[in-house]
Amino acid sequence: MATVDFLRKLTQATPASCDQEHIPLVVHFSSQTPDRSDALSGVGPSPLPALIESALMIQRSGARGLVIPCNTAHAWYDDVASAIHIPVLHIVDAAVEQLPPALRGQPVGLLATSGTLNSGIYAARHPEIHWVLPSAHVVDLFVMPAIRCVKSDDMTRASQLLDAAVYSLVEQGARAIVLGCTELPLARSDRNLRVPLIDATDALAHMAVRWALSGLPPASEHMKGL
Amino acid sequence: MATVDFLRKLTQATPASCDQEHIPLVVHFSSQTPDRSDALSGVGPSPLPALIESALMIQRSGARGLVIPCNTAHAWYDDVASAIHIPVLHIVDAAVEQLPPALRGQPVGLLATSGTLNSGIYAARHPEIHWVLPSAHVVDLFVMPAIRCVKSDDMTRASQLLDAAVYSLVEQGARAIVLGCTELPLARSDRNLRVPLIDATDALAHMAVRWALSGLPPASEHMKGL
Structure with missing residues (x-):
């Protein structure tokens, strides 16, 4: 459903x-790709062969660029990007672009899978940001269960769990919070949570549309050079 | 957005x-395919080369079956199906399967593009049903504008236009109405329209899931043999 959400945001x-006038797309719902967080915790097989196979198939189809609407999969970004010759946009660059300029230098929370958090892909890609991370307790009790609820289509429970995780980061001083797992935006409620939530899925959709319509190299390519 | 809607329904x-546990999918958003209704009215190029190219790409990707979530494209069903060796489910079979058994023998309305209506694909595939078709006036004034509103994301206006088209078929005696264009379900309002609306997109999604999970040949293959 996270991929469907990405496609909806891209279309809108x-x-x-x-x-x-819409952008031609080739999409691989590679649902059999091994779980990324399990692999990063050392309790499951690596998703890299499946990710590369998927990227090669998409490249063969004639696509000119690739996006991967899964934050955790970006732990293997370098390996995937070097296996193909078309550019790969980076979801972390897209999310960081969407941070309100007024909050520059302020603490930014990150809600993501244990895999994304443990592999440190947000901090490694954007060390200039003061990241506020949830405790292992909050991840185990609220974030991962929220993600599992979305994957099994229990949105009410997912939403309560996400709100609890957001509150904990606000308590830790976060002035904005990146929803850095593509399942989490699906769990957003209408409740006012006092800080802006940055939807990494929506950010990647906007970056992809801009890239496709402009024909310019992706922002991630620029950023890599900085 | 109609393809996104199909994918959402398939996931659900x-x-x-x-x-x-989700079904692996390869999806081609072949947005550059020439307009199907224009082609059937003789005012635009044929979409067949693009449809076949798309079907071949999907077959090459390793897919075991094909669905085409566009009713009008089914005017070229035989040509597409014979160009590839994997089975192609038929959206009209899927829609007809969803008609309430209590309405057997009763008049069934069909709202669809001018292309689908003029090419007669619903009646040709299921001549046993008493189809009630909208007048050319209703198609030009309500149905086609509703579809164009969905394509340009004006859902409020689309919904008013669809309701008007539904009422006209109810006046003509329809006891159920097939939404036989994948844009139309997106324009559904919550209003009670007195007759069941059959969503061909949702019907195709359910048929596809059943087919993928059972490994059985598609219902359309059975039906062709009858």
Whole structure:
């Protein structure tokens, strides 16, 4: 459902009034890819062979660029990007772009899978940001259960768990919070949580549309050079 | 957005509690395919080369079956199905399967593009049903504008136009109405329209899930043999 959510956001971010103005896409719902967090915790097989196979298939189909609407999979970003010759946009760059400029230098919370948190992909890609991370307790008790609820389509419970995780980061001083797992935006409630929530899925959709319509190299390529 | 809607319905129709229980999919958003209704009216190029190219790409990717979540494209069903060797489910079979058994023999309305209506794909595939079709006036004034509103993301107006089209078929005696264009279910309102609306997109999603999980040949293959 996270991939469907990404595709919906990509379609809505595209200025189009007929089919032909929409961006041609080839999408692989590679649901059999081994669980990324399990692999990063050393309790499951690596998803890398499946990720590369998927990337090669998409490249063969004629696609000119790749996006991976899964934050945790970005722990293998370098390996995937070097296995193909088309550019790969980076979801962390996309999320960071969406931080309100007024909050520059302020603490930014990150809610993500244990895999994303343990592999440190947000901090490694954007060390200039003061990241506020949830405790292992909050991850185990609220974040991972929220993600599992979305994967099994229990949105009410997912939403309560996400709110609890958000409150804990606000208590730790976060002034904005990145929803750094593509399942989490699906669990958003309408409740006012006092800080802006940055939806990494939506951010990647907007970056992808901008990239596809402009023909420019992706922002991630620029950023890598900085 | 119609393809996104199909994917959402397919995901929701799948009994799954983790990624790996979902059905692997390769999806081609072939937005550059020429307009199907224009082609059938003789005012635009044929979409057949694009449809076949898309079907071949999906077959090459390793897919074991194909669905085409576009009713009008089924005017070229035989040509697409004979160009590949994997089975192709038929959206009209899926929609007809969902008609309430209590309404057997009763008039069934069909709201669809001018292309689907003029090419007669519903009646040709299921001549046993008493189809009630909208007048050219209703198609031009309500149905096609509703579809264009969905394609340009104006859902409020789309919904008003769809309701008007539904009422006109109810006046003509329809006891159920097939939404036989994948844009139309997106325009559904919550209003009570007095007759059941059959969502061909949702019907195809359920047929696809059943087919993928059972490994049986598609219902359309059975039906062709009858």
